[in-house]
Amino acid sequence: MAEPLISSSAALGAYRNSQSLEKAAPEPGGGDFAKLLGEATSSGLSQARAAETVMQEGLSGQQSTQAVVEATLQLESTVKMAVSIRDKLVEAYQEIMRMPV
Numbered sequence: 001m002a003e004p005l006i007s008s009s010a011a012l013g014a015y016r017n018s019q020s021l022e023k024a025a026p027e028p029g030g031g032d033f034a035k036l037l038g039e040a041t042s043s044g045l046s047q048a049r050a051a052e053t054v055m056q057e058g059l060s061g062q063q064s065t066q067a068v069v070e071a072t073l074q075l076e077s078t079v080k081m082a083v084s085i086r087d088k089l090v091e092a093y094q095e096i097m098r099m100p101v
Contacts, residue, residue, distance in 0.1 A: 040085070044078050053074035 056090040058068035 042075055044082050047078045051078075 051074060054063055054071035055068055057063040058065065058071075
């Protein structure tokens, strides 16, 4: 039987990450948007760097193919999230600019 593309431990890790994101959500009316955006950006960059490290180790034979695929999929998910957030911010900015003064 072939190995699954994503291991159960990777799925469990993704689930735990999603749970921690829920807990990290700011309180209504009490959060600082710039701080939240900065933390999200630094988190995304650190995930990208970690995935790149795993990919480089995979090329040198220090990581398994499955670990490289998992890191690539996680990086893809991070990039998709960043792009969707950017799109929403641009859309909100354009909507504000269309408002009459």
